[in-house]
Amino acid sequence: DAGVIQSPRHEVTEMGQEVTLRCKPISGHDYLFWYRQTMMRGLELLIYFNNNVPIDDSGMPEDRFSAKMPNASFSTLKIQPSEPRDSAVYFCASSFQGAREQYFGPGTRLTVT
Protein backbone atom coordinates (compact mmCIF):
# COMPACT_ATOMS: atom_id res chain seq x y z
CA ASP A 1 0.00 0.00 0.00
CA ALA A 2 1.20 3.53 -0.75
CA GLY A 3 0.31 4.79 2.70
CA VAL A 4 -1.74 7.88 3.41
CA ILE A 5 -1.53 10.33 0.54
CA GLN A 6 -1.93 14.06 0.96
CA SER A 7 -1.99 16.85 -1.57
CA PRO A 8 -0.70 19.37 -2.11
CA ARG A 9 2.53 19.02 -0.14
CA HIS A 10 3.00 22.76 -0.03
CA GLU A 11 0.48 25.54 -0.41
CA VAL A 12 1.14 29.27 -0.36
CA THR A 13 -1.87 31.51 -0.57
CA GLU A 14 -2.97 35.02 0.25
CA MET A 15 -5.19 35.93 3.12
CA GLY A 16 -8.85 35.63 2.20
CA GLN A 17 -8.38 32.88 -0.34
CA GLU A 18 -10.00 29.47 -0.10
CA VAL A 19 -7.69 26.54 0.59
CA THR A 20 -8.56 22.89 0.08
CA LEU A 21 -6.37 20.11 1.42
CA ARG A 22 -6.88 16.55 0.25
CA CYS A 23 -6.28 13.15 1.77
CA LYS A 24 -6.50 9.56 0.62
CA PRO A 25 -6.42 7.14 3.57
CA ILE A 26 -5.02 3.63 3.53
CA SER A 27 -7.45 1.24 1.91
CA GLY A 28 -9.50 -0.68 4.46
CA HIS A 29 -9.02 1.82 7.26
CA ASP A 30 -12.28 2.98 8.81
CA TYR A 31 -11.03 6.00 10.76
CA LEU A 32 -9.65 9.22 9.33
CA PHE A 33 -8.17 12.07 11.34
CA TRP A 34 -7.13 15.63 10.48
CA TYR A 35 -4.44 17.27 12.61
CA ARG A 36 -2.71 20.63 12.62
CA GLN A 37 0.87 21.09 13.85
CA THR A 38 2.45 24.38 14.87
CA MET A 39 5.43 25.25 17.01
CA MET A 40 3.25 27.08 19.50
CA ARG A 41 0.41 24.60 19.90
CA GLY A 42 1.98 21.32 18.91
CA LEU A 43 -0.14 18.65 17.26
CA GLU A 44 -3.88 19.27 17.54
CA LEU A 45 -6.72 17.02 16.43
CA LEU A 46 -9.16 18.98 14.32
CA ILE A 47 -11.77 16.39 13.36
CA TYR A 48 -12.13 12.67 12.85
CA PHE A 49 -14.40 10.42 10.83
CA ASN A 50 -15.54 6.85 11.32
CA ASN A 51 -16.88 5.08 8.24
CA ASN A 52 -17.05 8.45 6.45
CA VAL A 53 -19.19 10.04 9.19
CA PRO A 54 -17.79 12.97 11.20
CA ILE A 55 -17.69 11.90 14.83
CA ASP A 56 -15.96 14.72 16.65
CA ASP A 57 -15.23 18.14 15.21
CA SER A 58 -14.66 19.88 18.52
CA GLY A 59 -11.10 20.68 17.49
CA MET A 60 -12.09 22.68 14.44
CA PRO A 61 -11.02 26.18 15.37
CA GLU A 62 -13.69 28.22 13.62
CA ASP A 63 -16.52 28.08 11.13
CA ARG A 64 -13.96 28.95 8.48
CA PHE A 65 -12.82 25.34 8.70
CA SER A 66 -14.86 22.50 7.24
CA ALA A 67 -14.12 18.87 6.43
CA LYS A 68 -15.86 16.27 4.33
CA MET A 69 -15.44 12.61 3.57
CA PRO A 70 -17.65 11.75 0.60
CA ASN A 71 -16.36 8.19 0.41
CA ALA A 72 -13.98 5.80 2.12
CA SER A 73 -11.02 6.80 -0.03
CA PHE A 74 -11.13 10.59 0.01
CA SER A 75 -11.40 13.47 2.45
CA THR A 76 -10.98 17.22 2.21
CA LEU A 77 -10.24 19.96 4.71
CA LYS A 78 -11.28 23.40 3.54
CA ILE A 79 -10.43 26.78 4.97
CA GLN A 80 -12.48 29.70 3.72
CA PRO A 81 -11.41 32.45 4.05
CA SER A 82 -7.84 31.71 5.05
CA GLU A 83 -5.90 33.85 7.53
CA PRO A 84 -2.18 34.11 8.33
CA ARG A 85 -2.72 32.36 11.67
CA ASP A 86 -3.85 29.28 9.75
CA SER A 87 -0.26 28.77 8.61
CA ALA A 88 0.77 25.33 9.84
CA VAL A 89 1.44 21.78 8.72
CA TYR A 90 -1.79 19.84 8.30
CA PHE A 91 -1.65 16.07 8.65
CA CYS A 92 -4.13 13.44 7.71
CA ALA A 93 -3.97 10.06 9.43
CA SER A 94 -5.97 6.86 9.17
CA SER A 95 -6.38 3.76 11.28
CA PHE A 96 -8.18 0.47 11.38
CA GLN A 97 -10.37 0.60 14.46
CA GLY A 98 -10.02 3.78 16.44
CA ALA A 99 -8.02 2.45 19.34
CA ARG A 100 -5.09 1.24 17.30
CA GLU A 101 -2.06 2.89 15.77
CA GLN A 102 -2.54 5.71 13.31
CA TYR A 103 -0.75 6.06 9.99
CA PHE A 104 0.15 9.60 9.07
CA GLY A 105 0.50 11.19 5.67
CA PRO A 106 3.48 13.42 4.81
CA GLY A 107 1.52 16.57 5.61
CA THR A 108 0.62 19.75 3.77
CA ARG A 109 2.64 22.83 4.71
CA LEU A 110 0.27 25.78 4.42
CA THR A 111 1.53 29.34 4.36
CA VAL A 112 -1.00 32.16 4.33
CA THR A 113 0.48 35.58 3.59
Place this chain on the structure above:
Amino acid sequence: SQQGEEDPQALSIQEGENATMNCSYKTSINNLQWYRQNSGRGLVHLILIRSNEREKHSGRLRVTLDTSKKSSSLLITASRAADTASYFCATLWAQKLVFGQGTRLTINP
Protein backbone atom coordinates in the same frame (compact mmCIF):
# COMPACT_ATOMS: atom_id res chain seq x y z
CA SER B 1 -6.39 18.65 29.67
CA GLN B 2 -5.54 15.06 28.80
CA GLN B 3 -2.40 16.14 26.99
CA GLY B 4 0.73 14.19 27.74
CA GLU B 5 3.92 15.97 28.59
CA GLU B 6 7.30 14.67 27.52
CA ASP B 7 10.46 15.15 29.47
CA PRO B 8 13.04 16.30 28.58
CA GLN B 9 12.06 18.70 25.81
CA ALA B 10 15.43 18.12 24.15
CA LEU B 11 18.09 15.44 24.56
CA SER B 12 21.50 15.22 22.94
CA ILE B 13 23.65 12.08 23.31
CA GLN B 14 26.53 10.29 21.62
CA GLU B 15 25.95 7.52 19.14
CA GLY B 16 25.85 4.18 20.90
CA GLU B 17 24.46 5.55 24.16
CA ASN B 18 20.97 4.85 25.42
CA ALA B 19 18.26 7.51 25.28
CA THR B 20 15.40 7.69 27.75
CA MET B 21 12.35 9.88 27.32
CA ASN B 22 9.48 10.22 29.76
CA CYS B 23 5.82 11.00 29.35
CA SER B 24 3.23 11.98 31.94
CA TYR B 25 -0.50 12.27 31.43
CA LYS B 26 -3.48 13.30 33.47
CA THR B 27 -6.48 11.00 33.13
CA SER B 28 -7.37 7.35 32.52
CA ILE B 29 -6.31 5.92 29.20
CA ASN B 30 -7.08 2.96 26.97
CA ASN B 31 -3.56 2.79 25.66
CA LEU B 32 -0.46 4.90 25.22
CA GLN B 33 1.47 5.14 21.97
CA TRP B 34 4.86 6.49 20.98
CA TYR B 35 5.53 8.09 17.62
CA ARG B 36 8.62 9.39 15.87
CA GLN B 37 8.74 12.40 13.56
CA ASN B 38 11.72 13.12 11.38
CA SER B 39 12.18 16.72 10.34
CA GLY B 40 9.67 17.72 7.68
CA ARG B 41 7.91 14.35 7.71
CA GLY B 42 4.77 12.81 9.10
CA LEU B 43 4.62 10.88 12.35
CA VAL B 44 5.50 7.21 12.37
CA HIS B 45 4.01 4.84 14.91
CA LEU B 46 6.64 3.06 17.04
CA ILE B 47 4.89 1.10 19.74
CA LEU B 48 1.56 0.79 21.55
CA ILE B 49 1.19 -0.30 25.16
CA ARG B 50 -2.19 -1.10 26.61
CA SER B 51 -3.33 0.12 29.99
CA ASN B 52 -3.06 -3.40 31.46
CA GLU B 53 0.53 -3.86 30.27
CA ARG B 54 3.59 -2.71 32.16
CA GLU B 55 6.40 -3.19 29.67
CA LYS B 56 6.79 -3.81 25.98
CA HIS B 57 9.74 -4.32 23.66
CA SER B 58 10.24 -3.80 19.96
CA GLY B 59 13.75 -4.15 18.61
CA ARG B 60 15.89 -1.51 20.32
CA LEU B 61 12.82 0.11 21.89
CA ARG B 62 11.57 -0.55 25.38
CA VAL B 63 8.44 1.11 26.72
CA THR B 64 7.17 1.02 30.27
CA LEU B 65 3.84 2.16 31.61
CA ASP B 66 2.96 2.96 35.20
CA THR B 67 -0.76 3.74 35.37
CA SER B 68 -0.58 4.49 39.11
CA LYS B 69 1.85 7.31 38.38
CA LYS B 70 0.28 8.12 35.00
CA SER B 71 3.65 7.96 33.34
CA SER B 72 5.48 6.12 30.60
CA SER B 73 9.06 5.93 29.42
CA LEU B 74 10.65 5.15 26.07
CA LEU B 75 14.15 3.73 26.06
CA ILE B 76 16.15 3.54 22.84
CA THR B 77 19.22 1.36 23.27
CA ALA B 78 22.45 1.61 21.29
CA SER B 79 21.37 4.81 19.59
CA ARG B 80 22.22 5.54 15.96
CA ALA B 81 22.43 8.75 13.97
CA ALA B 82 19.21 7.73 12.21
CA ASP B 83 17.37 7.91 15.55
CA THR B 84 17.68 11.70 15.46
CA ALA B 85 14.06 12.87 15.46
CA SER B 86 11.26 14.16 17.66
CA TYR B 87 9.47 11.58 19.77
CA PHE B 88 5.88 11.99 20.91
CA CYS B 89 3.78 10.09 23.36
CA ALA B 90 0.07 9.97 22.66
CA THR B 91 -2.66 8.87 24.99
CA LEU B 92 -5.87 7.38 23.71
CA TRP B 93 -8.94 8.82 25.32
CA ALA B 94 -12.49 8.58 23.95
CA GLN B 95 -11.21 7.29 20.60
CA LYS B 96 -8.95 10.33 20.25
CA LEU B 97 -5.18 10.44 20.43
CA VAL B 98 -3.84 13.38 22.39
CA PHE B 99 -0.20 14.17 21.71
CA GLY B 100 2.38 15.72 23.96
CA GLN B 101 4.78 18.42 22.84
CA GLY B 102 7.52 15.93 22.08
CA THR B 103 11.17 15.33 22.93
CA ARG B 104 13.72 16.43 20.37
CA LEU B 105 16.46 13.75 20.30
CA THR B 106 19.81 14.44 18.67
CA ILE B 107 22.34 11.64 18.23
CA ASN B 108 25.87 12.96 17.77
CA PRO B 109 28.31 10.85 15.74
